Amino acid sequence: MLTIDVSSVVSEDELHGLLQREFDFPSFYGGNWDAFWDAVTGLVEIPGHVRFLGWDSLLEHVPSGGRMLRRQLDNYRNRYRPDLLVEYVQGRHL
Template identity: 55%
Template sequence: MVIIDVSAARDGRQLHAALSQALGFPAFYGMNWDAFWDAITGLVVMPDHVRFLGWDGLAEHLPREAEALRASLDRYQHQYRAQFVAEYR
């Protein structure tokens, strides 16, 4: 399991930096949702389980970013790995 603390993210760039670091994205990661999709579907090996800490704060401060992240991971689970688990705490 990979634990990602998103509680300090106050803009999209900070969120993408936290995701990139925790999931081991390459240095050329584009810091946007298209690049996130490319990274999780072809550039890195995703863990079986990801737990997000500070989710409520993220959803409050960056609702569009939180929704985009959840939608991307739901799509990843549906299209690529049904056993993938994402927890939002």
């Protein structure tokens, strides 16, 4: 399982930087949602269980980024990985 704390993210650029680091995207990652899709569908292997902590804070500070991230991961799961478990945890603790 990969746990990613998004509670301190305050911009979409910061969100993409965190995703690049946590998912081990290559250095040429473009930092946008098209590049995210390309990375998860062809460049890296997403773990079977991903947990985002502080989801409520992300949606408060970067609502469009949070919605797009969830949409992208839902599309990825629906198309390629029906077994993928993604959790969106309110707050930083379970």
